Amino acid sequence: MRETALKSAHVALGARLVPFAGWNMPVQYGPILDEARTVRTKAGLFDLGHMGRVRIRGRDAEAMLQRLQTNDVSQIQPGRIRYAMILDEQGRTQDDILVYRNPGNDGFFLVINAGNAERDLGIIRACAAGFADAIVEDQTDALGMIAIQGPLSETITQRLTDANLAALKYYAWTRGTFCGVPMEISRTGYTGEDGFEVYVPAAHTARVWNEFLACGKPDGLQPIGLGARDTLRLEAGMPLYGHEIDEGTNPLEAGLDWGVKFTHDFVGRAALERIQAAGGTGRRLVGLRSDSKRVPRQGYPVAAGGTITGEIRSGAISPTLSTHIATAYVRTEHSAPGTALEFLIKDKPEPAVVVPLPFYKRPGKA
């Protein structure tokens, strides 16, 4: 089991640690729903040391990435970030990733899922081998990664860094110092709130974590575990690999076509074009709301008027919306918002209704 640089900090904070994607990670420090509310109303701090972090450089880095993933890297300005997927030749999703073009335009940075990191690195290295000068460096152990998320994130973080955060746009990143340590910081996150992700040399991760907590304490900043992170990302309609997307789904049926640009020759493009020409796969990822007493969970069948139409991929109690929410793949004819469906718990139907994704948008966000 791998451990992040913050393992002992989590233990000292009373975290419950659980295995996640081969890492021993904090699932919660207190009640999960309270942690989710803290992020929506104040700010929360997350250890993301398990996420894979990869640098790509060399003359052919851009050409290699154009082949590797679905977004159009040539359209990413220096210091900007885009969401993308890695597909196989059949258009099946191998991972979803963020692609960062270095602020100095001297290469790229990728953040990949912990559970797929090993497979991704194999795919990335194999892709790079087809180019004369594309260098792949796994930085997962060399860098710590900490996220601060919530409406007070900028106020708290600005006290600790010389980077001008007011000028840092959503899905942009920059270099600066943090508590005097050289670091990189992006305005990104996985909660639907404003916030930042900070990348620091591994040896300084614990110090940065502790400085964050001490500095944000008067504002109500709390450490937040993976349990609340999952609830928050689901409320914000953000996919999680192994749930909404996996090697059995493609980006079109998952509603992630905005992360796919048919302007370049990426692995899986031809397959997606064939699927598009055929009018899709006949199913769609949708959001469901339910006021049932029971919580919809991954794997529960979904039915329309007693006939199975799909299955739940993620489900949770939404503390922000005070209802239960879920994602499910259903037949296209049952995917329109307002459609009444049922999810089945041991064959017992519980009512649910199709709603648009995301479930939650923070106030003031377009």
Place this chain on the structure above:
Amino acid sequence: MRPNDRKYLKSHEWCKIDGDVATLGITDFAVSQLSDLVFLDLPNKGSSVSADTSFGSIESVKAVSDIYSPVSGEVIEVNKALPDNLDWLSTDPFGQAWMLKVKVTGKSAGLMDAAAYEQNCADGH
């Protein structure tokens, strides 16, 4: 030490047998492992339960767990107030948070006394 007036299953249920009636519940260890409870599903009075077989389920924010019966028999009483007062499971798992009373016709072969159960929990099960 947990109460030694009752028996325990490895899956963290307890039963207290008085004559031919067993009172059933789950232990504080189970409650701490589940955390953030949101829903409890119990069988109806008059239904039957079987030793080592699931008789209900308990749901936390993140998971659903089956609850296994330490005994076989007919359910003669259900703690109807418990599903609406799940905090009792945290405050008084061995008392107020009892779940069922069962007229016993058989018992699980896996019942442990308090000391053996203590060891089971210490071993991290």
